[in-house]
Amino acid sequence: MIAISKPVTGPEEIAAMSKVFDSGWLGLGATVQEFEEALKAYLGAKHVVAVNTGTSAIHLALAALKLKPGDEVIVPSITFGACVQSILQAGGTPVFAESRAEDLLLDVDDVERKLTSRTKAVMPVHYCGNPCDLERLRALGKAKGFVVVEDAAHALGSDYKGGKIGGTGKLVCFSFDPIKNITTGEGGAVATDDDALAEDMRRMRILGIDKETWRRYNNTRGYLYEITSDGFRYHMPNFCAAVGLVQMKKLPGFVARRREIAKRYDAAFKGLPGLMTLTVDYATVAPHIYIVRVDAARREAHMEALKAKGVATGVHYIANHIQPYFKPFVRTPLPVADRLWQEIMTIPLHCGMTDADVETVIGAVKGLFARQAA
Ligand SMILES: Cc1ncc(COP(=O)(O)O)c(C=O)c1O
Structure with missing residues (x-):
């Protein structure tokens, strides 16, 4: 995985x-x-x-x-x-x-x-x-x-x-x-x-x-x-x-590698039906996690399908206003957050990934979304 x-x-x-x-x-x-x-x-x-x-x-x-x-x-x-x-x-x-x-x-x-x-x-x-x-x-x-x-x-x-x-x-x-x-x-x-x-x-x-x-x-x-x-x-x-x-000595190398992976994802996922990448300028951003947006109703199925291909996924993060302990502080509806947190899916991004790992992730995501569109 x-x-x-x-x-x-x-x-x-x-x-x-x-x-x-x-x-x-x-x-x-x-x-x-x-x-x-x-x-x-x-x-x-x-x-x-x-x-x-x-x-x-x-x-x-x-x-x-x-x-x-x-x-x-x-x-x-x-x-x-x-x-x-x-x-x-x-x-x-x-x-x-x-x-x-x-x-x-x-x-x-x-x-x-x-x-x-x-x-x-x-x-x-x-x-x-x-x-x-x-x-x-x-x-x-x-x-x-x-x-x-x-x-x-x-x-x-x-x-x-x-x-x-x-x-x-x-x-x-x-x-x-x-x-x-x-x-x-x-x-x-x-x-x-x-x-x-x-x-x-x-x-x-x-x-x-x-x-x-x-x-x-x-x-x-x-x-x-x-x-x-x-x-x-x-x-x-x-x-x-x-x-x-x-x-700290390794940080410049880490940042360069993270950028490289994120840019490859952006290029590979551009135009995929059912998937939206975030707007990020990787010339200046040191990417920490890579998040895509998908149809909320299908996110769970996408996560399962990627897991079956050996690609872990996550959700960063569940909206806090729906957490039981924080509910008393909610004063106004938050319709954007309500929808948005259900659409987000994090895919692998770290400096321990080999080029082959990156290709595996790209292949799994492209395969999945091309299939979903068909
Ligand atoms: C956005 C954000 N804020 C704060 C924290 C808290 O950092 P730490 O885990 O070091 O306590 C994290 C860590 O995951 C985070 O992602």
Whole structure:
């Protein structure tokens, strides 16, 4: 079975991790700082705060905004549940917005309709690595007084207006979970151009303990510390950062391979009856997953047929407004999301795929849709 996603690691990652284990300092320390510096340089970011998951990154970013009860955060319904849980954990009220059918990106027109005096943040998700319209959102945020908190879990390596996603922006959240564009095993980071937010997040990622940087980055265990705010146990450990440092060196190659596969899919699937590709510019996007849209009534059958051909498929993601726990927050109908999530089907895209795997996927998809049309 060709998997939808898969981590690509080798002996280099194990050797790097092994060195950390030999050092005896597994937790937050100098290797994490080195990883943050590598990310900063790659993204062109002012600050990077590394944490233990992408979900922690999103929660930490929102927690740094110090939301008050009733404060609203607009989020696309079609995204990973981590976004919505993080809003709730940060004390905010999620407000679900529609996504655009052509690329699954947050519909900014719908955001405008859903803005209220209580809107404190809007969370665009750079779906499949494809950047949302940040220029418009940031201008809107300035005018209306909300912060743009980017979910860039899919978008490490994507370009935006000549720079990298994460190179600019107040709060840009990445994930390095096992299947992301790079992995640290599990991990995440928030990039920010805001000095005060960076300082807050550094303290809050480790239980609100102040002055952690100079004490801990020296790999010496200071016994004196001060707790000056609320905080979480979200820091990235050194052994994960060691994996991340190796993966960062591989990232340009990973991005190139992902682009190559996505472009081959786009070319092969163009014009297939019953299948729609998303509108993505692979010259600038580092594709994380490859999603096609199909007839909702036939999606399950398509998934079964592809499985029979050895091609795994998935759904990224079920709309959150239909999740039982999130239903109380649904204020308006979301007809686009209702339809769209039932049409989406993810097919394999990862750097462990051989050219033969890519051809197998293309052959299976083309065969299926040509047959469906007949
Ligand atoms: C869009 C999106 N947001 C957030 C996350 C959360 O990241 P993590 O799995 O590292 O907690 C993911 C991970 O799958 C994701 O795809």
